Amino acid sequence: MPVTTAPAALLALYDREMRRGARPDGPDAVVERVGRVVRRTAPAHGWNGIEWSGFVSAREADEAIAGQIAHYTSRGLPFEWKLYAHDEPADLGERLSAAGFTAGPDETPMAAETDALTLTDSVPDGIRVVPVTDAAGVDQVAEVHERAFGDDASRFSRRLLDALTTTPDTVAAVLALAGDVPVGAARVELTPGTSFAGLWGGGTVPEWRGRGIYRALVTHRARIAAARGHRVLHVDASPRSRPILRGLGFAPLTVTTPYVYEPPR
Structure with a gap:
């Protein structure tokens, strides 16, 4: 695959490999x-939701929405319908809202081929980037997550430790340390048999923001992905990270909105 692949072609490849061809x-x-x-x-601490849908009629969409609500509600699981801007029908988001889903903030999926990225091996002064390999490291990742994003990281940290323990070929996590204090963290999810690795x-x-830590973490994860044979990186970018990612060579593909359904208690 050439490093000049157009965003539309990367999106089509992503739909085929990562959405329609989703894997456990x-x-x-x-x-x-x-x-x-x-x-x-998945278990309650995992990610439960709809990876892809391709409806040919509004009626088919409504029936499928009801069917998925029944599936997850019978298991007592909240779930997410990850809606992409090009999904059909065009009013699918409105139909999800009418069925009781709550829309979260829009994100911008971005992608880049690893060979086309503008990477640097430099890290900010006083910072070292280290791999996460055990429960203590996962606890530090969770600490950064809670301080950086302001939400509870207990489910996420359990899921990360499970993956590092049982399927280490599918995930890698890194910490940015100032001395021994964790100040940045990130992970890369590697889907075997696909072109893609996801930055999360x-x-x-x-x-510690504004000093280049996020850029350094992207670089480290990109090198891990390339070493394991993944040619394309993808990320659901927030408004804060989009300019940094653009500078590294990522291109926006579309817009995605998480629609979350909470089963009645």
């Missing part, structure tokens, strides 16, 4: 194609 991300996760929906069902959870604690 852990030993207890199940990916199924049910009609024109690809869904992932990249965060820096507030007092």
